[in-house]
Amino acid sequence: MYKQDRQLILEDGTIYKGYGFGAETEMKGEVVFNTAMTGYQETLSDPSYNGQIVTFTYPLIGNYGINRDDYETINPTIKGMVVREICQKPSNFRQEFTLDEVLKELDIPGIAGIDTRSLTRKIREAGTIKGVITSIEKNSDEVLAELRSTDLPTDQINQVSTKKSFMSSGRGYRVVLLDCGAKSGIVRELNARDCDIIVMPHNSTAKEILRQKPDGIMLSNGPGDPTDVPETIETIKDLIPQVPIFGICMGHQLIALASGAKTYKLKFGHRGANQPVKNILTGRVDITSQNHGYAVDIESLKDTDLELTHIAVNDGTCEGVRHKKYPVFSVQYHPEASPGPHDPNYLFDEFINNMKNFKESNK
Template sequence: MSQEAKSSACLALADGSVFFGSAFGASGEVTGEVVFNTSMTGYGEILTDPSYCGQIVTMTYPLIGNYGINFEDVESNGPRLRAFVVRELCRAPSNFRSELSLDDYLRKAGVIGLEGIDTRSLVRRLRSQGSVTGVLSTVDLDPQSLIAKAQAAPSIVGQDLVQEVMPAASFAWTERLGNFATLAPQDSQPTRYHVVAIDYGMKWNILRHLTQVGCRVTVVPGTSTAAEILALQPDGVFLSNGPGDPEPLTYAIRTIRELLGKLPIFGICLGHQLLGLAAGARTYKLKFGHRGANQPVMNLRNSKVEITSQNHGFAIDALTLPANIEVTHRNLNDQTIEGMRLTDQPAFSVQYHPEAAAGPHDSAYLFEEFCSLMDLSVEKMKA
């Protein structure tokens, strides 16, 4: 019997590579940028991170699903990635918090899963050649057909994926960190500030951290204008993470540019890139991106190394930085910019995720730094 006949799913890459395996979760066919994540845990958060919109995510850790899925730890209202690839799926999770198996969760969410392939071979290919477009199918197992589909699919570069994941309308966020997060609920601070969080595909744990440090948070869609945001009379503005290429998001860049100098601004991930573009820098696509819970970053202000969680495929080009941007953090693996601040305006950002659930918490101090900026802004207004 042929390999194709034995297989229930096939992943084909635009470079001609083909991987046969077994399907789990939903059935069907999807196209996306194939990327990998090096985290050992946190697959529930990865599945629901809107930044993975448009991507087929491969986990490098060989066994995934052993502690199931619980709905307290999710980062949005459902999986946002195109498909999920693992070496071995655990079909019998064992954890007191588990509410659903990974297989059942993906099936109900309509997301295709693939197991049983050589994920080491796939990841080595992505590391050497870079992230590539792929097609994962349970209905078409013809390699040449799938390769042709992958080659004809558009690149993630130039696409506006934010429109697929941002909220349709503004809303107030009130949830704080739970018992299984960094801080216990009793450690939270009283409300001190009103923050408008611009949602380009935001992880909910960011909002939990903002409320934990004393912020009343109003979430607005990523297409909101500066006038609409200023009308809410915030003390500060947060720029969220989100999927894909930042350069097509001209509406977001224009809004941030119009807000600069008016209010303290803090950006994470895509928000970091958008702040850089609004200030006059450029961005570029990384070869295979940074995705995992183990990325070393140097804080240049105190020479401390932070172990960080990351998920991004684009970065700010250091050669295009304007004179008023100071680099504050660098990735120790490839020296890319991981943090910056504007020297003449109250705005700063980081490329990594200081709020990461199921990941390191070395960088949670950044939320307090945002509050300090708002403190100074309020004092200046009173003076």
């Protein structure tokens, strides 16, 4: 039986006591939950979770270990991991490390042995909430007071976006990937279609992007509030009439804002690999991978050049839009999966077709 040595303290005063794994360090962050049954390595390394403490609803985490191939970024930036049970002796032919070993190396704390069902219900009822993982020996009243007085950072995209442009060469269409915290899965899907990719910082100007003579622009996923990067919104506004664009997750929200629509914070967000999305143009329903805390306001689309294309089956929120005049479209979910189902993978092919048609029409 493990000895309780760590605690998760929430800003409402709730305390969960459990046993620690990963790094022996104190971390604060926004506490969220993820409903995926697998994919904890991809979740751990997804830049969209920057600054968050991730709770897994699936009761056993770590049972197939960690391998070198399934990372979504080289430097994960989550603030902590909360699980019901951590597997200390995983068994899988691809395993190279345990989850505990990797979190220690990354200086990320974890807490296990708590009632994750209770914590998930609390987040669903009260909304996402600030929390801190700390030693059980710390005075909880003092920790709580410090937590309540701490403002979480709002520069998450700047933290995870590349600082310098770089290439992933191919012989096909040239795509500028505007990096707001891009997952490696997006690059893999474009590479699989032989795209010539130039990854650029989120704050690149339209002039700098167009200087690369792109056939298309990919707007990546990313963490936080999309209104925190007004310079990126202005850049996208300039780019929309000039080149085909495909936006994913944060990229979807930025296209909406650049077109005059509005976004808002969801109560507890959509995070998991089992989210049904309906294409209202075709009636097709895809099961999708999602990770976002903000959404596009459907009502605000009415006075823009965007039309609604997809909705979430569970709550009716906006999951996709397309431009009425230009070859620009976006989805709130992750067609590259990593982790999750590959139902919407065809959207990358639609992007390729948009670039092809646009290039042929401008010969």
